[in-house]
Amino acid sequence: MLKFLIKFISIIYILSYIHSAQAGDAKAGAKVFNKCKACHGIDEGGKNKLGPNLWNIVGAPIAAKEGFKYSKYLLAYAEEAGNWNEENLDKWIKKPKDLVRKTKMIFPGLKKPKDRENIIAYLKANSN
Ligand code: HEC
Known part of the structure; x- marks a missing residue:
């Protein structure tokens, strides 16, 4: 019985580890988001700063936050790509200028895949 219990617990442990390794960790992402905070708020209904508010951004139309003056380059990318998803967000956060060459988001990007995963989870x- 004890052996069975130990096996059971270790399987749960391994599964949760695999899950968190794949899905990204929003808590860790909140820390990484400190790098974005100078320019971005993320509270619901929050104001735009130097960059647009990022509430509900995953799945949202690109460059469509009310009252923010986007560069024409990000607007052109929006025409082509439509919405933000995990794939294009990953590219954007990795190196914004690789996705939209003349974007006015002056940010070098996050090199570590884990940081990007976590920030996307965050x-x-x-969102709602
Ligand atoms: C120095 C200021 C600055 C920093 C730091 C910054 N951004 Fe931005 N961000 C901007 C600006 C400005 C834009 C609008 C770009 C444009 O119009 O070309 C933008 C746009 C975006 C968009 C697109 C929003 C939309 O409405 O389509 C996302 C997503 C985003 N930033 C995420 C991030 C994340 C995540 C970080 C941190 C890893 C970050 N940004 C760091 C200034 C910044």
Whole structure:
């Protein structure tokens, strides 16, 4: 019985580890988001700063936050790509200028895939 219990618990442990390794960790993402905070708020109905508010951004139309003056380059990308999803967000956060060459988001990007995964989990958590 004890052996069975130990096996059971270790399987649960391994599964949760695999899950968190794949899905990204919103809590860790909140920390990484400190790098974005100078320019972005993420509270619901929050104001745009130097960059647009990022509430509900995953799945949202690109460059469509009310009252923000986007560069024509991001607007052109929006025509072509439509919405933000995990794939194009990953590219954007990795190196914005690789996705939209002349964007006015002056940010070098996050090199570590884990940081990007976590930040995307955090963005997803801040949505409805
Ligand atoms: C120095 C200021 C600055 C920093 C730092 C910054 N951004 Fe931005 N961000 C901007 C600006 C400005 C835009 C609008 C770009 C344009 O119009 O070309 C933008 C646009 C975006 C968009 C597109 C929003 C939309 O409405 O389509 C996302 C997503 C985004 N930023 C995420 C991030 C994340 C995540 C970080 C941190 C890893 C970050 N940004 C760091 C200034 C910044």
